Amino acid sequence: MKIEQLCVKRLYGDVAGATTRGHKIAIKGGYIYQTFQGGYTLTPLGWSVVHKIENIIRKEMDTVEGQEILMPVVCSADLWRETGRYDSMDSVIAKFKGSSGADYLICPTHEEVVTDYARSVLTSYRQLPFMLYQIQTKFRNELRVRAGLIRTREFIMKDGYSFHETQGDLEKYYKRCFDAYYRLFKRCGLKNVTDVLSNTGDMGGKLAHEFQLINEMGEDTLYICDCGFRANKELEEHASDITKCPKCGKELQKIRGIEIGNIFQLGKKYTESMHMTYTDANGEEKTPIMGCYGIGVTRVMAAIMEESADENGPIWNMETAPFAVEVIGLSDKEGKTLPLAEKIYNDLHANGIEVLLDNRDNRAGEKFADADLIAAPIRLIVSTKNLEQNQIEIKYRVNDYDSTTLPNAIDINNYLEIIQDLIKKLSHN
Amino acid sequence: MKIEQLCVKRLYGDVAGATTRGHKIAIKGGYIYQTFQGGYTLTPLGWSVVHKIENIIRKEMDTVEGQEILMPVVCSADLWRETGRYDSMDSVIAKFKGSSGADYLICPTHEEVVTDYARSVLTSYRQLPFMLYQIQTKFRNELRVRAGLIRTREFIMKDGYSFHETQGDLEKYYKRCFDAYYRLFKRCGLKNVTDVLSNTGDMGGKLAHEFQLINEMGEDTLYICDCGFRANKELEEHASDITKCPKCGKELQKIRGIEIGNIFQLGKKYTESMHMTYTDANGEEKTPIMGCYGIGVTRVMAAIMEESADENGPIWNMETAPFAVEVIGLSDKEGKTLPLAEKIYNDLHANGIEVLLDNRDNRAGEKFADADLIAAPIRLIVSTKNLEQNQIEIKYRVNDYDSTTLPNAIDINNYLEIIQDLIKKLSHN
Numbered sequence: 001m002k003i004e005q006l007c008v009k010r011l012y013g014d015v016a017g018a019t020t021r022g023h024k025i026a027i028k029g030g031y032i033y034q035t036f037q038g039g040y041t042l043t044p045l046g047w048s049v050v051h052k053i054e055n056i057i058r059k060e061m062d063t064v065e066g067q068e069i070l071m072p073v074v075c076s077a078d079l080w081r082e083t084g085r086y087d088s089m090d091s092v093i094a095k096f097k098g099s100s101g102a103d104y105l106i107c108p109t110h111e112e113v114v115t116d117y118a119r120s121v122l123t124s125y126r127q128l129p130f131m132l133y134q135i136q137t138k139f140r141n142e143l144r145v146r147a148g149l150i151r152t153r154e155f156i157m158k159d160g161y162s163f164h165e166t167q168g169d170l171e172k173y174y175k176r177c178f179d180a181y182y183r184l185f186k187r188c189g190l191k192n193v194t195d196v197l198s199n200t201g202d203m204g205g206k207l208a209h210e211f212q213l214i215n216e217m218g219e220d221t222l223y224i225c226d227c228g229f230r231a232n233k234e235l236e237e238h239a240s241d242i243t244k245c246p247k248c249g250k251e252l253q254k255i256r257g258i259e260i261g262n263i264f265q266l267g268k269k270y271t272e273s274m275h276m277t278y279t280d281a282n283g284e285e286k287t288p289i290m291g292c293y294g295i296g297v298t299r300v301m302a303a304i305m306e307e308s309a310d311e312n313g314p315i316w317n318m319e320t321a322p323f324a325v326e327v328i329g330l331s332d333k334e335g336k337t338l339p340l341a342e343k344i345y346n347d348l349h350a351n352g353i354e355v356l357l358d359n360r361d362n363r364a365g366e367k368f369a370d371a372d373l374i375a376a377p378i379r380l381i382v383s384t385k386n387l388e389q390n391q392i393e394i395k396y397r398v399n400d401y402d403s404t405t406l407p408n409a410i411d412i413n414n415y416l417e418i419i420q421d422l423i424k425k426l427s428h429n
Numbered sequence: 430m431k432i433e434q435l436c437v438k439r440l441y442g443d444v445a446g447a448t449t450r451g452h453k454i455a456i457k458g459g460y461i462y463q464t465f466q467g468g469y470t471l472t473p474l475g476w477s478v479v480h481k482i483e484n485i486i487r488k489e490m491d492t493v494e495g496q497e498i499l500m501p502v503v504c505s506a507d508l509w510r511e512t513g514r515y516d517s518m519d520s521v522i523a524k525f526k527g528s529s530g531a532d533y534l535i536c537p538t539h540e541e542v543v544t545d546y547a548r549s550v551l552t553s554y555r556q557l558p559f560m561l562y563q564i565q566t567k568f569r570n571e572l573r574v575r576a577g578l579i580r581t582r583e584f585i586m587k588d589g590y591s592f593h594e595t596q597g598d599l600e601k602y603y604k605r606c607f608d609a610y611y612r613l614f615k616r617c618g619l620k621n622v623t624d625v626l627s628n629t630g631d632m633g634g635k636l637a638h639e640f641q642l643i644n645e646m647g648e649d650t651l652y653i654c655d656c657g658f659r660a661n662k663e664l665e666e667h668a669s670d671i672t673k674c675p676k677c678g679k680e681l682q683k684i685r686g687i688e689i690g691n692i693f694q695l696g697k698k699y700t701e702s703m704h705m706t707y708t709d710a711n712g713e714e715k716t717p718i719m720g721c722y723g724i725g726v727t728r729v730m731a732a733i734m735e736e737s738a739d740e741n742g743p744i745w746n747m748e749t750a751p752f753a754v755e756v757i758g759l760s761d762k763e764g765k766t767l768p769l770a771e772k773i774y775n776d777l778h779a780n781g782i783e784v785l786l787d788n789r790d791n792r793a794g795e796k797f798a799d800a801d802l803i804a805a806p807i808r809l810i811v812s813t814k815n816l817e818q819n820q821i822e823i824k825y826r827v828n829d830y831d832s833t834t835l836p837n838a839i840d841i842n843n844y845l846e847i848i849q850d851l852i853k854k855l856s857h858n
Contacts, residue, residue, distance in 0.1 A: 007496050007559045009550045033546050036505035036533075041546050044496040044561075051497075067436050067473040068480075072583045073502055073566045074523070074535070076465035094503070094533070096525040098582070099570040104465075104523070106503070106535065117462050117470050121438045130436045132473075137502045137566060141528040153527070154501045 001323075003358040003370065008043050009033075010373055020217045022306035023148035025314050029373035031301075038145035038153030042298070045374065048322040049301050050156065053188055054135050056319060057158050057295060060184040064176050066133045066160055071113045073137055077103035079112040083273045092140045106139040111270045111292065114161045118288075119276035125165055128278065128288060129173060133160030135297060147217065149302035150258065160293035163271070165280065170289050174207075174265055177293050181211050181261050184295075189304055189317035189400070190260070196222050197231040198262065207265040212257030213303045220259055223252040232257075258303050259296070266290040308399055312372035315399050318426040322354070325419060326376035328367050329359040330383040340412065341382040344392070347416055353423065372397070377426050378419065380410075387412070401426055430752075432787045432799065437472050438462075439802055449646045451735035452577035454743050458802035460730075467574035467582030471727075474803065477751040478730050479585065482617055483564050485748060486587050486724060489613040493605050495562045495589055500542045502566055506532035508541040512702045521569045535568040540699045540721065543590045548705035554594055557707065557717060558602060562589030564726060576646065578731035579687065589722040592700070594709065599694055599718050603636075606722050610640050610690050613724075618733055618746035618829070619689070625651050626660040627691065636694040641686030642732045649688055652681040661686075687732050688725070695719040737828055741801035744828050747855040751783070754848060755805035757796050758788040759812040769841065770811040773821070776845055782852065801826070806855050807848065809839075816841070830855055 008030035018024040026032045031046035042050055058068065077095070080086035086093070086105070094106040107113060114132055121127070135158045142153050149155070160177070164170040178195065185193045190213055198210040210232055212222055221233040225245035229252075233242075245252050270276075271287050280286045301320075308315040318324060325348055329341030338359050345357040356376060358367050364383075371379055381393040390412050396403035406425075410418045437459035447453040455461045460475035471479055487497065506524070509515035515522070515534070523535040536542060543561055550556070564587045571582050578584070589606070593599040607624065614622045619642055627639040639661055641651055650662040654674035658681075662671075674681050699705075700716050709715045730749075737744040747753060754777055758770030767788050774786035785805060787796050793812075800808055810822040819841050825832040835854075839847045 001496075004555060005494070005496075005559060007498075007547070007550055007556070007561055030550075033549060035501050035508070035542055035545065036503070039501040039503055039505070041501065041542065042499040043546075044498055047497055047499045047563075050499070065434070067430075067434075068476055069436075069473055070471040070476045070479070070585075072464050072468040072470065074465075074468055074568055074583050076468075079464070091528070094525050094527070096523050096535075098523070099520070099572050106525075113464055113470065116464065117472075118436070120462060121436055121459075126433060127436070130434060132436055134476075139503055143528050154503050156499075 001356055003356055004360055006044060006356070008045050010370060012369070018148070020147045020150070020306060021309060022217070022302055023150070025305050025309050025373075026148045026302065029313055029375075031305075032148055038142060040149060040152060040154075040298075045322045046301065049316065049320050050298060052320050053297055053300050054156075054158075056184055056187045057135065057297070060180045060187070061133055061158075061160065064131060064173070064180050066131045068134065069117070069132050070134050070136060071107075071110050071117070073106060073139075074104050075107050075113055077105060079116055080105060083112055083270060085112065092142070094139050094141055108138055108140045110134070110159055111161065111266070112274070115270045115274045115276055115290070118161070118163055119271075119274060122163065122276065122278045122288065125278055125280045125286070129162055129164045129169055131160055131162035131173070131293075133158060133293070146219070147302070149298045150306075151219075152298070155299065156297040158295040158297055162291040162293070163288040164291070165286070165288065167289055170265055170291050174263060174291050177263055177291070178209065181263070181293075181295070185211065185260065185300070187319055188300055189308055189320055190300070191307060193260070194222070194224075194230060194257070196257070199232070206267060209263050210259050211261035213260050213307060214255055215258050215303070215306050216256055217306055218256035218258040220257045222255050222257045224255055225250055225252055258299070258306065260300055260303050261293075261295040263293045264291060266292055312369065314373075314375050315397055316375050316377065317398070317400055318377050318423060321375060321377050323356040323374065323376040324354045324423050325378045325380065326356045326358060326371050326374060327380045327382065328371060329357070330364050330367075330381065331361070332384045332387075334384075336387065337382045337384065340387075341380075344380060344382065344415060348419065351416060351420070353419065378422055380415075380419075398426060430785055432785055433789055435473060435785070437474050439799060441798070447577070449576045449579070449735060450738060451646070451731055452579070454734050454738050454802075455577045455731065458742055458804075460734075461577055467571060469578060469581060469583075469727075474751045475730070478745065478749050479727060481749050482726055482729050483585075483587075485613055485616045486564065486726065489609045489616070490562055490587075490589065493560060493602070493609050495560045497563065498546070498561050499563050499565060500536075500539050500546070502535060502568075503533050504536050504542055506534060508545055509534060512541055512699060514541070521571070523568050523570055537567055537569045538723075539563070539588055540590065540695070541703070544699045544703045544705055544719070547590070547592055548700075548703060551592065551705065551707045551717065554707055554709045554715070558591055558593045558598055560589055560591040560602070560722075562587060562722070575648070576731065578727045579735075580648075581727070584728065585726040587724040587726055591720040591722070592717040593720070594715070594717065596718055599720050603692060603694055603720050606692055606720070607638065610692070610722075610724070614640065614689065614729070616748055617729055618737055618749055619729070620736060622689070623651075623659060623686070625686070628661070635696060638692050639686075639688050640690035642689050642736060643684055644687050644732070644735050645685055646735055647685035647687040649686045651684050651686045653684055654679055654681055687728070687735065689729055689732050690722075690724040692722045693720060695721055741798065743802075743804050744826055745804050745806065746827070746829055747806050747852060750804060750806050752785040752803065752805040753783045753852050754807045754809060755785045755787060755800050755803060756809045756811065757800060758786070759793050759796075759810065760790070761813045761816075763813075765816065766811045766813065769816075770809075773809060773811065773844060777848065780845060780849070782848065807851055809844075809848075827855060
């Protein structure tokens with residue numbers, strides 16, 4: 001794509017109303033656009049990143065035999081009345097009447113809907129365990145929105161739900177998902193991720209963990225102890241009074257985190273109230289045990305921008321960057337550089353590389369500032385400077401890789417293979 | 430995936446409540462599950478097909494330089510009041526109040542939202558033309574739902590919106606999208622597709638076409654003339670009286686169609702009422718001209734099942750089938766067939782082929798019936814029958830290819846390459 005065609009508005013200077021570094025960068029780079037308070041349009045750049053995060057999640061869900069489905073965004077009230085949550089979660093649920101007068105809601109979560117589907121499928125223990133997940137839009141009537149995609153009313157979630165015969169089987173599977181979460185957050189480029197014990201809240205069940213990105217702009221308070229104990233402050237009632245670790249008695253440290261995922265051992269809360277049963281090996285009717293596994297997909301993008309950015313823009317890794325390569329042509333008097341930049345762009349594009357071309361008639365400084373906001377990990381600069389040696393300058397915007405070990409110029413007759421190699425190298429983080 | 434793990438319920442015999450062949454097959458094969466009246470869960474099979482249709486659409490949108498974005502499902506009423514449609518489309522819009530008392534709706538279409546985004550980006554004629562599109566959930570308070578995914582309240586749409594300096598430029602681009610639509614429907618495996626002139630309805634503008642799948646279960650009446658004139662009956666007022674072609678005066682034929690896409694030359698209806706402007710080459714303020722381009726994504730899956738199916742199940746092409754290959758092991762006394770079937774399955778899976786294994790302890794007839802419902806284009810049957818000659822039987826479920834020209838058995842020592850070749854062959858339809 002050519003940069004002048006990219007339908008994105010970049011801002012320069014200070015951004016009014018943005019309170020955090022990541023939020024500022026999201027606005028300045030034109031990744032998100034506020035359609036209403038708490039509802040954002042993902043622009044071509046923002047959607048590209050989110051879509052890549054979605055595909056990283058899909059790959060990791062494959063490793064735990066997750067089966068992707070898509071449930072409706074809307075639901076009839078009936079299903080939610082079966083568990084009592086139509087009333088108990090009233091404050092966050094958007095409700096409306098259908099044309100026939102029936103009650104509907106926009107699902108803030110999907111335990112009822114997935115249990116209704118799963119009970120229609122499950123008959124025998126031979127089918128267990130299984131895990132269903134979806135990547136989909138949710139809406140919550142949040143009173144408080146915050147920091148762009150960090151806390152919104154409408155957001156994209158990956159929500160997964162597993163069903164098991166025994167608590168032991170759930171625990172084994174829960175551990176596999178726990179490990180998959182660490183892998184996928186790492187692949188997204190998030191660094192300072194930790195798990196903490198959390199309370200189960202509206203979800204029910206007994207054991208739950210949150211995945212938190214440790215970051216000073218986070219709004220959750222985490223209690224951490226050297227002995228390995230880690231919990232969200234809400235875990236205990238009157239948590240503000242707790243200063244000692246409940247496990248070893250040492251002084252607890254307080255740090256801040258951004259919640260990016262959560263997993264719950266739900267037990268039978270939903271399967272029992274919704275009468276989901278199967279026949280076990282002895283021919284007896286049993287109720288399955290359930291786990292659930294959430295990831296705030298749009299919040300993951302926001303979290304990356306809070307953690308991996310400098311004053312000039314975000315730092316994506318190769319897996320999440322909207323473009324792998326940006327080619328910048330800096331015009332010369334002889335008229336050689338721009339056609340060469342375009343030729344390189346065409347070659348890379350024809351070889352399936354996601355590449356952006358900036359051959360605009362702008363000052364070099366403006367082009368570099370835009371390149372920092374778009375943040376392709378590999379940047380080729382076609383200028384007279386290196387052209388005398390038949391070379392193109394190459395720069396990197398990475399933070400998982402020691403870029404001093406990478407070439408800072410490449411031959412104009414042999415760039416394709418080198419760039420393909422570099423992309424491969426930078427892809428394994 | 431192993432068939433016993435596939436979280437899908439198949440039905441045998443007659444399906445209550447399903448009125449059309451495609452709807453019956455969708456239920457019998459377990460592609461869709463009704464979560465509420467007019468709202469369906471796409472099961473692992475159904476989602477797999479829809480996701481593939483989405484990716485076919487993405488590839489064709491690339492050919493017309495479409496830029497993918499994602500707008501919110503919900504919208505504040507303010508934007509819709511700018512064009513007056515908050516009131517004029519009241520009967521189909523789901524409306525609700527937010528926690529702060531503000532008015533929201535679930536968007537039945539996104540002209541207002543995209544124009545709001547586009548006006549925030551556009552300043553100069555140099556940025557024009559551009560096209561933004563999304564693939565996303567919509568909700569309409571339809572009074573009447575019909576035939577599974579054919580007419581629902583909640584559905585997935587691809588909606589694209591283009592912006593132009595001149596009517597001539599819009600017309601040129603409109604023609605390119607028109608051609609892209611024919612290509613993408615063909616790639617989805619739809620055969621009997623035609624374009625018809627249609628009226629512009631709630632959308633506004635002057636010229637519009639629908640893409641219709643000609644099919645006896647369609648609910649639209651199309652008027653067709655030998656001279657090439659084709660129109661939806663709603664095009665003219667009092668259409669029921671029309672019997673003569675307005676172009677040549679010949680008798681019009683009536684046929685039925687399922688609307689799968691529509692494209693509109695919107696003119697300035699939205700850009701004018703929402704005050705979207707840019708500066709042209711002479712420094713003057715101008716209003717861009719708009720086009721829009723819709724596809725009913727979930728309806729495309731339903732339409733394929735109406736058109737391409739036999740009494741046993743759907744007939745997907747290689748691009749839309751949930752699995753490219755199904756391996757069926759029919760157990761023998763020597764215990765050779767099932768391990769061989771599993772080995773083949775593992776090999777194909779390890780080589781990135783989407784493959785399903787049926788090694789269940791069921792009768793062959795049951796397995797074949799299930800295979801017809803899942804409808805992998807290539808079916809390998811591992812049984813004693815061909816094993817004596819060191820061969821595996823191979824069958825096809827295709828209708829775009831003369832399968833008598835394809836091998837009906839393959840060597841057990843050399844199957845991988847042959848199957849990879851067959852997949853390639855069957856992929857170009």
